[in-house]
Amino acid sequence: MGGIDKLTEQIVKRFRDSGFDVDAKEISKRLNLLIYEFKVPESEAVRTVTNYLMKELDIDREQLAAESPLVRIADVTTPGKWVSLKAKVIQLWDATSPNISQVGLIGDETGIIKFVTWAKAEKEEVKEGKSYLFKNVVTDSFGGRMQVNVNRNSQIVEIEEDVQLPPRELEVVGALIAIQQNSGLIRRCKLCNRTMTKDICPLHGKTEGYDDLRIKGIIDDGKNFYEVILNEDNIRELTGIGLKEARKIAEEKLERSAVLAELKNRLLGRYFRVAGMRGERYLIVREVEFLKQDIRQIAGELL
Ligand SMILES: [Zn+2]
Structure with a gap:
């Protein structure tokens, strides 16, 4: 029985x-x-x-919720399957469409995969660094890469377990060759943290926002290009310009874009050592520093 x-x-x-x-x-x-x-x-x-x-x-x-087996990210290889995953949210990206409530990267020991939560699914938002059981999500393929979609039959449950990520630690030494326009002193929506354009959130329209500092850029190590995102801490460590200083620059020049100009001035073309994790799209920066000392050392040795 x-x-x-x-x-x-x-x-x-x-x-x-x-x-x-x-x-x-x-x-x-x-x-x-x-x-x-x-x-x-x-x-x-x-x-x-x-x-x-x-x-x-x-x-x-x-x-009816699909019966979906618990799988590992490395096993997600074919689109159109209902699966469940235990994974940690590595990074949230800006949603590119109002149909999307959240988009970003999740990972477990076996791999990293993009996830998309449809706005229609009406799920609570996940947070970076937290681990969840993504139940009944659908595998999909987009632009030749696998992803998982969270729809209204899916469930996202926060779990106590701290899901480990694959050892994809990476150290890159190279030059910051480009900084994207949507960098510098940016404004984020108070409701969903998305970046706003002229106080308009792509999801919530005209709503309250808050200031943040970030750089989206490209590092070239001579072999590969790496898309990197530097957060406020990274930027402050490198330049001494934190959120407070950035606001001051914007006020003095009467223009928020003055911050981006200043950061470009200080960072573009410089050499960095960046340690982090290779995500699907971005190098997720953990540590970043100027290569100045190394160059001095090399120069010293030469002299
Ligand atoms: Zn919003």
């Missing part, structure tokens, strides 16, 4: 996860009948009972 209990629990859970209450006793009775009386194989019995319940509740398969 243990088998019946397990199967019953599995069915109850699937319906409960989809927001429907079902009668465990009734399910157990039907499974018993099918399996022991009619000698129907277990999987077939589960399917039959599930179909019966869907008919009773007048719901279609779309409304």
Whole structure:
């Protein structure tokens, strides 16, 4: 009978996860009948009972959470599969469309993958650095790369476990050859942290924002280009310009873009040692420093 209990629990859970209450006793009775009386194989019995319940509740398969196996990110290789993942949020990007509520990178020990949460899914937002169970997400392929999509049948549950990331530590020594326009003293939406353009959030429209400092740039090590994002801490460490100083520059010059000009002036073309993790799109910077000392050392050795 243990088998019946397990199967019953599995069915109850699937319906409960989809927001429907079902009668465990009734399910157990039907499974018993099918399996022991009619000698129907277990999987077939589960399917039959599930179909019966869907008919009773007048719901279609779309409304029922898919049964998705817990997989590792490295195993996500084909689009169109329902899976569950335990992963840590590595980085959140700016959503490029109002249809997207969140987009970024998640990772586990085996890999890193892009995730997209559709606005329609109406999920609570995840936070960088936290680990979650991404339940019933759909694998997809976009621009030749795999990603997972969070839709309204998915669930995101924060977990205690601190999911470890793959050892993709990387050290790059190279020149900062470009800084993108949407860098410097930027404004973020108070509701969703997205970058705003002229006080307009791509998702929330005209709303309250707050200042932030960041640089999106390209480092060239002579072999590869690396897209890097420097946050306020990185920028302050390198230039002494933090948020406070940046605001001051903007006030003095009566223009926020003066901050970007100043940062370009100080950083563009300089050589850096950057340590971080290779994400799918960006090098996620943990440490960054000027290469000045090394050059002095080299120069010293030469002299
Ligand atoms: Zn917003």
